[in-house]
Amino acid sequence: MTNITKFNGKSIVYSKFRPDYPNELVMDMIFENKLKEDSIVADIGSGTGIMTKKLLDHGFKVFAVEPNTEMRKVAEEKLKKYKLFISVEGSAENTTLLKRSVDFITVAQAFHWFDLKRFQKECQRILKVYGKVAIISNERMTETSINQEIETAYKRFCPDFNGFSNGLNNSEEIYDRFFKENYSVKIYENPLSYNKEGFIGRHLSSSFSLTKDDKYYPNLVEALSNIFEKYSKNGIISVPNLTKYRCGCVKIIDEG
Structure with a gap:
């Protein structure tokens, strides 16, 4: 299974239950980068279009670049009313967009899938002069007991689980390699509240999670149900979460 196909069979549950991003973050991003209504944005690894x-x-005019066909089609249906929405079959490393065609790039909950150097080169190619990249991620507060119990359930029943965010490096060092110096970093408290359906659905939407055809699917759902019953109050559970925003100019990669 390639990175492109890891979300096959999960596009609907992903679109329905994946967490949103704080409105405050979006407003800060627009203000900080002086984006205007005529700005052209590439949302890369756009998934179902959150x-x-x-x-x-x-x-904004938005090129939504997504390699997974199922995810892209969900976004196309959901966002078809927007005249400035352009769906693009492409990847972070090969967006297919024209050279110097976008003012700004966003990456939301997808950066950990990208080939760093190839994505840097592609950003360098498609961004206009002085264009920047914003990388946004919802990050679990893994030291909390609820997230530790969720992790235990994943480890027990999901063979592909290698850690949250696929176990990929989310340390600041990788961003130091991607951005030029003095890139912006902001952290927003963004606790995620769910009813039971939403809590289970969210945790079935991960790339490593199970689908109904998997042997241990009922076991995983039962474990998640038990966690919900343990931590919920009045039918609602709150999962500690931080949304992190990093934005800056991309380090120049020599073409040679």
């Missing part, structure tokens, strides 16, 4: 929709709601 961040894409926020950008469209502010009037």
Whole structure:
């Protein structure tokens, strides 16, 4: 299974239950980068269009670049009313966009899948002069007991689980290699509240999670149900979460 196909069979549950991003973050991003209504944005690794929709709601023309066919089709259906929405079959490393064609790039909950150097080169190619990249991620507070119990359930029943965010490096060092110096970092408290259906659905939407055809699917659902019953109050559970925003100019990669 390639990175492109890891979300096959999960596009609907992903679109329905994946967490949103704080409106405050989006407003800060627009203000900090002086984005205007005529700004052109590439949302790369756009998935089912969660961040894409926020950008469209502010009037930007958005190229939503997504390699997974199922995810892309969900976004196309959901966002078809937006005249400035352009769906693109492409990857972070090969967006297919024209050279110097976008003012700004967003990456929401997808950076950990990218080939760093190849993505840097592609950003360098498609961004206009002085264009920047914003990388946004919802990050679990893994020291909390609820997230530790969720991790235990994943480890027990999901063979592909290698850690949250696929176990890929989310340390600041990788961003130091991607951005030029003095890139912006902001952290937003963004606890995620769910009813039971939403809590289970969210945890079935991960790339490593199970689908109904998997042997241990009922076991995983039962474990998640038990966690919900343990931590919920009045039918609602709150999962500690931080949303992190990093934005800056990309380090130049020599073409040679």
